[in-house]
Amino acid sequence: MPYKFKSRATADLIMLDATARRLLEIVGKDTEGPGIITAEQIPGALAALEQAVRAEEARRAEAQQDEDEQDHGDATAKGEGVSLRQRTAPFVDMLKRSAAEGRDVTW
Template identity: 60%
Template structure:
């Protein structure tokens, strides 16, 4: 089931189930709730949590790519973080934009 994030400050944001559930968990929200709200007061903490998780993932990705000695071929299936996957830092951009614009206009975000 896709999630639809809504705010009176922005257009709707539709996200696939797995991606939305991950982001909701990062923000401390229950993805099991069919409906929920991120209040204006909760938005700064939600943005900080998303950005911290993205920075952590980026550090983990960089650490894995730097840990491989030169000349050794790495098995692509052995890497738990695929270099072809979309980084969390890119995946959070539309939601963080929605949260920032909603906070600026004093509007809650619901799903």
């Protein structure tokens, strides 16, 4: 079941279940039932998301370097998959815009 994030500062954001759950876990929110990220909590949520994105990018870079050193991978398979940065972009935008207007984000 998809999640529907709402804020009075932005349009609604609909996100698939697995992605939404992962993002909510990163920001330390319960994934069961409705919830809220208050305007006061948004800076912490943004920091947690950015830290998770940087950690994933570091893991990907390390894996790519290991693969390049071993030279066993298929050249067309390198870099496949949607990164966490790409998945978080709409949510991060919603959080930033909501913070700018002092609005909460609910789901």
